[in-house]
Amino acid sequence: MIGIVFIDVDGTLVGENGVPECVWEEVEALKARGVYLVLTTGRPGRGLALEYAKRLAPEGLHIFESGAVVLALTQDPHAPPKRPLLVEPLPPEAALEIQALAQKRGLPLEAYTASGGFYIPEDHPLLRLHQRLLGLKAEIRPLEEIEEPLVRLQILAEPGRWEEVKAFSTSAALHTATSPKMPGVLFASFTRWGVSKRSAARFVAEAYGLTLKEAAMVGDGENDLELLQAVGLGIAMGNAPEPVKKAAHKVVAPVEACGLAEALAQIRTLPRSGIA
Numbered sequence: 001m002i003g004i005v006f007i008d009v010d011g012t013l014v015g016e017n018g019v020p021e022c023v024w025e026e027v028e029a030l031k032a033r034g035v036y037l038v039l040t041t042g043r044p045g046r047g048l049a050l051e052y053a054k055r056l057a058p059e060g061l062h063i064f065e066s067g068a069v070v071l072a073l074t075q076d077p078h079a080p081p082k083r084p085l086l087v088e089p090l091p092p093e094a095a096l097e098i099q100a101l102a103q104k105r106g107l108p109l110e111a112y113t114a115s116g117g118f119y120i121p122e123d124h125p126l127l128r129l130h131q132r133l134l135g136l137k138a139e140i141r142p143l144e145e146i147e148e149p150l151v152r153l154q155i156l157a158e159p160g161r162w163e164e165v166k167a168f169s170t171s172a173a174l175h176t177a178t179s180p181k182m183p184g185v186l187f188a189s190f191t192r193w194g195v196s197k198r199s200a201a202r203f204v205a206e207a208y209g210l211t212l213k214e215a216a217m218v219g220d221g222e223n224d225l226e227l228l229q230a231v232g233l234g235i236a237m238g239n240a241p242e243p244v245k246k247a248a249h250k251v252v253a254p255v256e257a258c259g260l261a262e263a264l265a266q267i268r269t270l271p272r273s274g275i276a
Contacts, residue, residue, distance in 0.1 A: 001271045002035065002233060004208055004215045006063070006201050007260070009041040010179035011220035012237050013052060015255035026264035027056060033268060036208055040197050042066040042154075042177055042189050042223060046116040047135035061085065061207060066175045066189045066223060067200035068151035069114050086203055087114040088195045089149040094172040098153050098190050099143050101168055108156045110138065113148040126156045126185060133181045157186040175223040180239070180255065189223070198226040218263045220244060220255070233270075235263045 013019055031037060037056040043049035045064040053062040054073060062071050070086035095111070099121065102109040108124035111117075120127050120138045131138055143150070153172075157165045165188045166176065172190040175197075179187065198212075205212055213232040217224065220237035221244065228234030228248050236248035237259045245251050250266065253259035 001214055002216045002267055003210045004036040004038060004205055005030065005264070005267055006038045006040040006197070006204075006215060006217040006219075006227060006231070007056065008217075008219035008221065008224055009039065009043055009049060009052060010177065010181065011239055011255055012218055012224075012260055013039075013255075014179075014181065016180040016183075017256065019052070020256065020258050020261070022258040022261040023264070024055070026261040026268070030264050030268050031057070035267070036060060036210075038062055038201070038204055039064075040201060040217070040219075040227070042152075042175060042187065043134060044112050044116055044118060044136070045069060045071045046118070049134070051135075061204045063197060063200040063204060065112055065114075065152045066191050067196045067198070068191045070200055070203060084114055085207070086200065087149075088151060088192050089114070090151055090153065090172060090190065090192050092150075094170060094190070094192070095143060095150050095153055097170050098155075098168070098172060101170070102155055105161075105164065107161070107165065110154040110156070111143055111146060111150050112152045112154070113146065114151050115148060117146065117148055119143070119146055124156075126158070126182075129182055130156060130185075133179065151191065153190045155188045155190075157188060159184050162186045177221040177223045196226055197223060198230050201227050201230070216263075216267050218252075218260055233267070235266070237263075 039053040039062040068088040111119040118138045175189040215231040216233040217231045218235045220240040234248040236245045238254035252262040
């Protein structure tokens with residue numbers, strides 16, 4: 001019995017050519033059944049990710065920053081467009097440690113705040129590409145000068161440096177992901193310990209009066225594994241790596257072959273849970 005669906009962005013909702021049009025028809029059909037749809041991403045709650053969230057559920061709860069931020073959207077023209085319900089700050093000492101490691105190894109670094117602040121200590125070609133992918137412009141500023149608490153840091157690593165980044169020994173939680181829009185690049189996100197898509201999904205499910213066993217999750221990355229295993233129905237995209245596919249209950253077509261639409265159509269046939 002499914003009452004809520006958590007949907008990853010890169011490699012699940014978004015492919016190399018953007019969001020396949022086939023997805024939106026199934027999104028509307030599932031919403032018509034009263035099922036909650038929750039964008040669940042490592043991206044910040046701004047730019048294109050916010051637009052995807054608004055189309056999925058313009059008055060719903062959505063997960064950003066690898067679980068460090070949950071936003072409540074509203075269509076009220078007299079209210080702010082988004083309101084953080086959950087914010088999990090990254091400890092300052094952890095942020096400084098990650099920054100030092102990135103600088104020592106010459107790896108490009110990004111910093112994010114709960115209000116949507118997007119900063120880079122210095123420019124880099126990979127960071128410029130990523131800004132186009134996000135639909136956002138980063139501000140160049142040293143981490144020490146950012147007054148608002150940070151919720152996530154992210155390192156972008158090219159092939160040959162993936163294992164080096166994964167071996168970082170820090171006082172923060174590491175989440176890794178890729179994007180079909182930037183093939184070959186590893187996105188290594190750091191949040192405070194205990195923060196993940198799964199922890200935020202549990203918060204959102206409880207806010208809707210549901211449990212994770214009454215939820216489905218559709219994803220494709222290593223950072224989706226915990227949530228795929230925790231929900232009642234975990235669905236992996238056909239473009240997901242083998243460990244993700246093996247952890248899921250079902251596997252659908254790749255993102256470009258309407259895999260997400262296939263997953264949502266399957267969920268639509270199941271009984272609803274916890275919905276009036």
